[in-house]
Amino acid sequence: MSLKYTRKLEGKRVLVLGGTSGIGFCVAENALENGARVIVASSRQSSIDSTLSRLRNSYPELSSNVTGHTIDLRSSESEASIIELLKAATNDGTEPCDHVVHTAGDNLSIGPIDQFEGAEALLNAQRVRLLAPMLFAKHAPGKYMRRSNTSSIIFTGGVNTYRPGAGWAIPALVGGAQQGLMRALAVDLKPIRVNLVEPGAIDTELFQRTFTGEQLEAFRQKYRDQTLTGAIGTPENMSEAYLYVMRDAFVTGQTVLSEGGLLLAPGAQR
Numbered sequence: 001m002s003l004k005y006t007r008k009l010e011g012k013r014v015l016v017l018g019g020t021s022g023i024g025f026c027v028a029e030n031a032l033e034n035g036a037r038v039i040v041a042s043s044r045q046s047s048i049d050s051t052l053s054r055l056r057n058s059y060p061e062l063s064s065n066v067t068g069h070t071i072d073l074r075s076s077e078s079e080a081s082i083i084e085l086l087k088a089a090t091n092d093g094t095e096p097c098d099h100v101v102h103t104a105g106d107n108l109s110i111g112p113i114d115q116f117e118g119a120e121a122l123l124n125a126q127r128v129r130l131l132a133p134m135l136f137a138k139h140a141p142g143k144y145m146r147r148s149n150t151s152s153i154i155f156t157g158g159v160n161t162y163r164p165g166a167g168w169a170i171p172a173l174v175g176g177a178q179q180g181l182m183r184a185l186a187v188d189l190k191p192i193r194v195n196l197v198e199p200g201a202i203d204t205e206l207f208q209r210t211f212t213g214e215q216l217e218a219f220r221q222k223y224r225d226q227t228l229t230g231a232i233g234t235p236e237n238m239s240e241a242y243l244y245v246m247r248d249a250f251v252t253g254q255t256v257l258s259e260g261g262l263l264l265a266p267g268a269q270r
């Protein structure tokens with residue numbers, strides 16, 4: 001019997017920027033389970049090493065299907081580093097990526113914009129989530145991605161773009177810009193598909209860093225109360241949105257949300 005659905009990612013090359021933690025880690029796991037060759041990238045060598053160990057321990061028979069590289073997407077040198085990463089991830093373009101997934105995120109820049117010291121600080125707050133995806137989209141398609149409708153670039157935004165809480169101007173700005181960028185790139189980069197995934201509240205390391213101690217449990221409960229599903233999201237849940245976008249060669253220029261019904265829940269407010 002030839003399988004039409006479950007082997008779509010077999011042998012595909014998937015680069016996950018931010019694949020060492022949270023949502024990106026689960027995208028890497030899920031893609032690996034589905035037969036892909038996965039390259040994870042993030043800023044710290046220690047997190048690359050521990051991610052490779054975790055994945056190789058979980059899937060010993062797939063050990064050779066996962067590799068990792070460091071890159072600091074916040075650096076002012078990030079454009080040169082991105083080209084180097086793309087070369088390394090694709091064996092200098094001879095094994096092009098099928099999917100480039102951007103889930104990298106540094107600590108959230110939350111707070112009223114008058115609390116940011118100087119214009120530079122406001123720009124720096126957008127480097128990892130907005131400038132870096134733009135630079136990948138600039139450099140990856142030429143030589144480092146397969147030019148096909150089976151290939152895709154996936155950005156990560158957030159539902160805070162629709163309903164920003166107090167002090168969420170920067171994340172909301174970045175999310176709104178990603179929506180426009182994604183749609184324009186879907187036109188410019190065709191047939192490569194470009195999509196945006198928008199998570200609701202997902203219990204990841206980022207969440208656990210942003211809210212600590214008792215505050216963390218209070219926030220978890222608050223988000224549970226605010227969804228229709230009565231649950232906070234998991235990165236495993238979230239990874240399914242990315243896998244869907246990779247597997248459906250007809251979806252481009254779209255935003256895919258997974259947020260437990262937060263935006264529909266009556267009276268939901270941060």
Ligand SMILES: NC(=O)c1ccc[n+]([C@@H]2O[C@H](COP(=O)([O-])OP(=O)(O)OC[C@H]3O[C@@H](n4cnc5c(N)ncnc54)[C@H](OP(=O)(O)O)[C@@H]3O)[C@@H](O)[C@H]2O)c1
Nearest residue numbers: 018020021022023042043044047073104105158202204206
């Ligand atoms: N969790 C949520 O509730 C939620 C909701 C909406 C949107 N999002 C967005 O979804 C994305 C992923 O979130 P997450 O919760 O999975 O975050 P996470 O667990 O903190 O993971 C972030 C990843 O980005 C990497 N990273 C951080 N700074 C970097 C840099 N300068 N250069 C390269 N890589 C860097 C981290 O690895 P290193 O530390 O090794 O660099 C890590 O792999 C973020 O953009 C986040 O804003 C999350």
